[in-house]
Amino acid sequence: xxxxxxxxxxxxxxxxxxxxxxxxxxxxxxxxxxxxxxxxxxxxxxxxxxxxxxxxxxxxxxxxxxxxxxxxxxxxxxxxxxxxxxxxxxxxxxxxxxxxxxxxxxxxxxxxxxxxxxxxxxxxxxxxxxxxxxxxxxxxxxxxxxxxxxxxxxxxxxxxxxxxxxxxxxxxxxxxxxxxxxxxxxxxxxxxxxxxxxxxxxxxxxxxxxxxxxxxxxxxxxxxxxxxxxxxxxxxxxxxxxxxxxxxxxxxxxxxxxxxxxxxxxxxxxx
Amino acid sequence: xxxxxxxxxxxxxxxxxxxxxxxxxxxxxxxxxxxxxxxxxxxxxxxxxxxxxxxxxxxxxxxxxxxxxxxxxxxxxxxxxxxxxxxxxxxx
Numbered sequence: 187x188x189x190x191x192x193x194x195x196x197x198x199x200x201x202x203x204x205x206x207x208x209x210x211x212x213x214x215x216x217x218x219x220x221x222x223x224x225x226x227x228x229x230x231x232x233x234x235x236x237x238x239x240x241x242x243x244x245x246x247x248x249x250x251x252x253x254x255x256x257x258x259x260x261x262x263x264x265x266x267x268x269x270x271x272x273x274x275x276x277x278x279x280x281x282x283x284x285x286x287x288x289x290x291x292x293x294x295x296x297x298x299x300x301x302x303x304x305x306x307x308x309x310x311x312x313x314x315x316x317x318x319x320x321x322x323x324x325x326x327x328x329x330x331x332x333x334x335x336x337x338x339x340x341x342x343x344x345x346x347x348x349x350x351x352x353x354x355x356x357x358x359x360x361x362x363x364x365x366x367x368x369x370x371x372x373x374x375x376x377x378x379x380x381x382x383x384x385x386x387x388x389x390x391x392x393x394x395x396x397x398x399x400x401x402x403x404x405x406x407x408x409x410x411x412x413x414x415x416x417x418x419x420x421x422x423x424x425x426x427x428x429x430x431x432x433x434x435x436x437x438x439x440x441x442x443x444x445x446x447x448x449x450x451x452x453x454x455x456x457x
Numbered sequence: 458x459x460x461x462x463x464x465x466x467x468x469x470x471x472x473x474x475x476x477x478x479x480x481x482x483x484x485x486x487x488x489x490x491x492x493x494x495x496x497x498x499x500x501x502x503x504x505x506x507x508x509x510x511x512x513x514x515x516x517x518x519x520x521x522x523x524x525x526x527x528x529x530x531x532x533x534x535x536x537x538x539x540x541x542x543x544x545x546x547x548x549x
Binding site: 208211212214215218219222223226227230233234237238241244245248318321322323324325327329355356363365369 | 475479481482483503507511512513514516520524526528531534535539
């Protein structure tokens with residue numbers, strides 16, 4: 187009884203109310219999203235045009251700082267990624283040593299043929315600096331400092347070793363954005379070098395692509411795929427082949443023969 | 458005169474803005490999410506999302522695919538705001 191009659195005087199601490207209510211945050215978010223939605227349909231390049239002049243000096247500063255301190259652009263790669271890259275590069279060196287003799291002969295023949303057809307004379311190319319690359323960007327995108335060069339939408343990006351990498355998708359002032367063929371969802375028609383068999387590669391990100399081909403498709407590890415219609419430039423190299431006896435298809439995973447994480451200069455070919 | 462909260466906020470904003478251009482995207486994302494959780498009404502995370510999607514994004518045919526990080530940050534912003542509004546975290 188005495189317990190029931192006892193008064194319980196707790197000092198209830200009330201949580202201080204924030205100045206800004208949740209409904210206000212909700213309204214601001216809705217306004218921002220609606221603004222983005224409108225700009226997406228009516229002015230799709232507006233934000234890129236506004237942001238790129240501000241971004242260019244900051245990207246350039248970063249590149250200069252990395253160069254000055256002798257740090258590779260892919261500074262933030264994990265130790266495991268570097269180890270894997272080291273192993274794959276050693277394998278690649280061994281393969282290249284074997285291929286070197288064959289390719290030198292083929293190059294000579296190719297150069298002779300090109301001179302005959304005068305293909306290279308019709309191509310207009312510009313050397314541009316890469317100021318942002320994958321690992322910094324969430325998608326497989328290269329940001330290019332085009333300076334006073336003329337670059338337009340759809341132009342082809344060619345990296346070291348004459349490897350075709352992607353196309354220009356946006357140009358604003360002195361900045362251009364190129365989408366790599368390895369960007370998730372990008373489909374590219376390719377040809378298996380030497381055989382003429384065609385396939386459609388699908389970008390899966392991180393400089394990788396994949397393709398599902400019939401079991402009879404004549405592909406093996408290390409084979410090169412070229413892009414038809416671009417002087418048959420190399421696009422990707424086979425890195426892995428997955429097949430099972432029960433399946434009538436095999437999954438081929440490919441990657442660019444050059445590292446897109448440390449690429450510093452590319453050529454832009456006018457289309 | 459700026460008080461310490463405002464100074465802290467300006468510092469975080471500057472670092473976050475620079476990280477968009479200087480650091481990998483995931484570093485910026487982690488930094489932005491932490492700032493949204495710790496700081497009050499961190500609407501700047503939406504601006505960071507817009508910058509990341511605009512500068513590094515792929516132009517897509519659909520709105521959601523064109524601004525995934527912005528929409529993600531908007532969601533985190535609302536969730537964090539609602540959480541902070543309804544719960545109190547104290548040290549024991």
